[in-house]
Structure formats: C-alpha cells, structure tokens
Amino acid sequence: LSISSSQCWHEYPFSTVNLQSSRDGNTYNIDHIQVTTVNPPSYAPWSYPPICTSILESVGDKLCVYTNTSFSNNRGISLFTTPSIAAHVLTLPPFQSPSDLSDQAINANSGAWYLSQLPGRGLGLLATKPMVFKDRVTAYTPVSIAYLETELSTMEREKFWRIAVDQLPEKSRSMYLDLATVYGIEQVKYQDVVKANTFQMEVGAKNHLAIFPETSRANHGCAPNAQYYIDPNLLTHFVHATRPIEKDEEILISYTSPLESTANRQDHLSHGFHFKCTCSRCTDTSSDAALASIQSLQKSLNDWSDSSSGSPALAEELLQLYRDEGLEGFMDVPYGFAALAYNAVGDEDMAREYAGKALELGLMKDGSWTISAQIWREMLKGPSGHWSYRMRML
Ligand SMILES: C[S@@+](CC[C@H](N)C(=O)[O-])C[C@H]1O[C@@H](n2cnc3c(N)ncnc32)[C@H](O)[C@@H]1O
Numbered sequence: 001l002s003i004s005s006s007q008c009w010h011e012y013p014f015s016t017v018n019l020q021s022s023r024d025g026n027t028y029n030i031d032h033i034q035v036t037t038v039n040p041p042s043y044a045p046w047s048y049p050p051i052c053t054s055i056l057e058s059v060g061d062k063l064c065v066y067t068n069t070s071f072s073n074n075r076g077i078s079l080f081t082t083p084s085i086a087a088h089v090l091t092l093p094p095f096q097s098p099s100d101l102s103d104q105a106i107n108a109n110s111g112a113w114y115l116s117q118l119p120g121r122g123l124g125l126l127a128t129k130p131m132v133f134k135d136r137v138t139a140y141t142p143v144s145i146a147y148l149e150t151e152l153s154t155m156e157r158e159k160f161w162r163i164a165v166d167q168l169p170e171k172s173r174s175m176y177l178d179l180a181t182v183y184g185i186e187q188v189k190y191q192d193v194v195k196a197n198t199f200q201m202e203v204g205a206k207n208h209l210a211i212f213p214e215t216s217r218a219n220h221g222c223a224p225n226a227q228y229y230i231d232p233n234l235l236t237h238f239v240h241a242t243r244p245i246e247k248d249e250e251i252l253i254s255y256t257s258p259l260e261s262t263a264n265r266q267d268h269l270s271h272g273f274h275f276k277c278t279c280s281r282c283t284d285t286s287s288d289a290a291l292a293s294i295q296s297l298q299k300s301l302n303d304w305s306d307s308s309s310g311s312p313a314l315a316e317e318l319l320q321l322y323r324d325e326g327l328e329g330f331m332d333v334p335y336g337f338a339a340l341a342y343n344a345v346g347d348e349d350m351a352r353e354y355a356g357k358a359l360e361l362g363l364m365k366d367g368s369w370t371i372s373a374q375i376w377r378e379m380l381k382g383p384s385g386h387w388s389y390r391m392r393m394l
Contacts, residue, residue: 058151067167076172078164080146085204106139124219125251137239142210143172161190175213212237221252222281223326229367242329301337315341332361344392348383355379
C-alpha cells in the first residue's frame with residue numbers, strides 16, 4: 001500500500017498497514033483488515049474516537065480528548081475540552097486554512113535560538129545571533145490544550161491527559177514528555193509537566209492550559225529581554241525581543257508580573273515553579289524602591305484635577321524608570337501615559353508618537369485583544385479629538 005505524503009492518512013487508522021499495535025499496549029494481528037475504508041469515520045477530522053468524562057457539574061458538560069495528528073504538517077494537537085469548544089476550534093483558521101500557519105512561519109524554527117544547559121536552571125534558550133526590538137524569537141501552536149477544571153480527581157485527570165498526549169505524533173509526544181517537571185512524580189507525570197510549563201490560554205471563552213514545548217524552554221527573568229502573547233484565533237504563542245539581545249545571551253520571559261513587589265514575585269515563583277529567583281531585580285532592594293516611584297508617578301499622571309502635577313516631564317521620567325528596570329516589554333502603560341501627557345499640553349506630534357508606541361507594545365504583550373488598542377488607534381488618527389487634548393492648558 002502506498003500512501004501519498006499529502007494524504008491525511010492518520011485520520012483513517014484502519015486503512016493503512018502501518019497499524020501494528022494499539023495504544024493499550026497489546027499487539028493485534030491486522031492481516032485480515034481489509035484496506036478498503038474510504039469514508040471518513042464519524043469523528044473526523046479527529047484522528048481517534050473522542051474519549052469523554054461524564055458530565056462535570058462545574059463545566060456543565062463532559063470533557064473529551066480530541067486529537068488531530070495531521071495538524072500543522074503532522075505536529076499534531078490534542079484537546080481535552082467540551083464538545084462545543086472542540087467544534088469551535090475546528091472553525092479557527094489553523095483548521096480551516098492551514099496555510100495561515102505556514103505562511104507566517106508558525107511552527108518553523110526561527111533560527112533565533114538554541115538550547116543550552118545552564119548552571120542552576122536546567123535548559124534555557126540562547127540567542128544564535130544579535131537581535132533587536134520586535135525580532136521574532138518563537139511562534140508555535142500548542143501540542144496540548146486542557147480545560148482548566150478542578151472537579152476531576154488528580155488520578156482521573158492524569159488518565160485523560162495521558163491519553164491526549166499519547167495520541168500525539170511521536171515527535172510531539174516525546175517533546176512533551178522530555179519537558180521539565182516540578183515534583184518528579186511518575187504517577188502524575190503529565191500534570192507535573194503542565195505545572196512546570198503551562199501557559200493559560202482562552203479557547204471558546206474558557207481558560208485552558210496549553211503546552212508549547214519549544215517555547216517552554218525559556219527561563220524566567222524579572223527584567224526579561226523578550227515578551228510573549230497568545231493569539232487565540234491562530235492558536236499561536238509568539239515571543240519577540242523587547243530590547244537588543246546579544247549573540248549567546250539568554251532569552252528570558254517573565255513568568256509573573258515584573259511590576260509586583262520582589263516578595264510577591266518570589267512567592268509566585270517558589271509556589272508555582274519551585275525555584276528561587278536570583279536575578280538582580282530579586283536580590284537588589286532598589287527594585288522595590290523603583291516600583292514605588294513608578295506607582296507614584298503613574299498616580300500623578302492619572303490625576304486630571306486642576307492641582308495635578310502630571311506633565312510630559314513626569315511621563316519621560318516614568319519611561320526612563322521602566323527602561324532602567326529592564327521592563328521594556330511592559331511599556332505599553334507608560335507610553336500611554338506619555339501620549340496623554342503630551343496631548344494634554346497640545347503637543348499632537350508627541351502624542352501621536354507615544355500613542356503609536358503604546359499600541360505597538362500592547363500588541364506585543366496582549367495581541368490584538370489588547371483592550372486599549374482602540375484608544376491609541378483613535379489618538380493616532382487625530383489627537384485633538386481625544387478628551388485629553390489641551391486638558392492641562394485650561
Ligand atoms: C518552563 S521551565 C523552563 C525550562 C527549564 N529550565 C528546562 O530545563 O526545561 C520552568 C522551570 O525552569 C526552571 N527555571 C526557570 N527560570 C528559572 C530561573 N530564573 N532560575 C532558576 N530556575 C529557573 C525552574 O525549575 C522552573 O520550574
């Protein structure tokens with residue numbers, strides 16, 4: 001039997017002689033199977049019959065494992081979600097028009113990074129070449145997405161997640177199983193991987209836990225040189241450089257808000273990921289003082305009363321504080337304050353410039369769903385139409 005490479009043959013498992021053993025570990029003799037099946041199974045385009053829980057009260061539906069092994073040139077994807085969310089996912093561009101992924105080099109090696117073992121933190125991503133602001137580091141779809149619920153018992157959840165991952169193509173399955181864990185307990189290995197590597201992702205307006213194995217190798221930094229966002233329509237996690245990165249420098253993202261106090265960040269990292277952050281912002285107490293100054297400047301800039309001290313000079317001071325703290329990837333907020341502060345003294349050119357930067361950063365941090373995008377787009381069109389125009393000149 002010859003199978004043309006473009007055929008999605010995984011979707012018809014009983015039509016190929018490649019079938020040698022079943023997922024339950026038993027080997028069946030398949031010589032007698034007639035290789036004549038041409039009709040897609042009723043569960044197509046999923047590659048296996050969905051396996052479901054009973055109805056979960058907190059979800060209001062059952063959760064089922066859905067796997068498509070040919071997704072994105074046989075990278076594959078497994079979902080553990082409700083039937084209606086799975087149906088919604090099938091309407092998204094990656095399923096409707098798969099070239100949307102390849103056209104944007106999603107799931108392709110960007111050539112920007114390599115893996116290296118680093119003292120005290122396992123593997124990490126290092127830059128293969130110098131990078132500048134906005135250069136793409138990674139762009140990947142998840143290999144697994146699981147509905148965030150707390151109703152299943154740990155062992156039940158493990159059973160379903162195990163099926164989801166074991167049904168993936170071997171390369172994706174082994175990438176998942178090679179990832180770092182927090183506890184190192186074999187019986188709950190699939191959840192342990194999620195604990196150490198997951199990104200939350202909204203799918204069908206519900207929170208899900210997604211695993212992007214390549215991107216997961218990026219370690220945490222409180223002054224990260226890269227920023228990420230997830231595009232829920234493209235099901236893609238993007239990482240971009242937020243300042244110049246040197247060749248062989250480690251590429252870091254933040255696992256927690258770097259605008260939280262050092263104690264809160266350490267708490268989050270030790271509970272969530274079981275490590276103690278030793279970066280300079282975590283060891284040097286000046287970072288909490290800088291955060292206090294950031295808050296106080298933002299308060300003044302947000303004060304629109306007659307006695308406000310908000311001004312372009314204060315906004316510039318705020319921007320400099322963010323840069324000094326290495327928070328370039330989080331500057332959508334100060335750029336926004338700067339746009340308003342300049343507009344408030346009637347400087348339309350500077351208001352436009354900073355509105356453009358606020359929009360650019362917002363898109364790099366929150367994707368096109370950034371809530372303030374609309375404000376900055378309007379200000380770019382005509383600052384004088386915004387309520388802040390000349391507000392501090394009256
Ligand atoms: C998402 S993984 C990152 C990749 C991981 N280093 C690996 O080898 O696959 C998260 C784990 O990496 C380690 N890690 C990440 N950032 C770290 C840091 N700044 N310092 C120490 N360990 C870190 C922790 O063990 C954490 O649970």
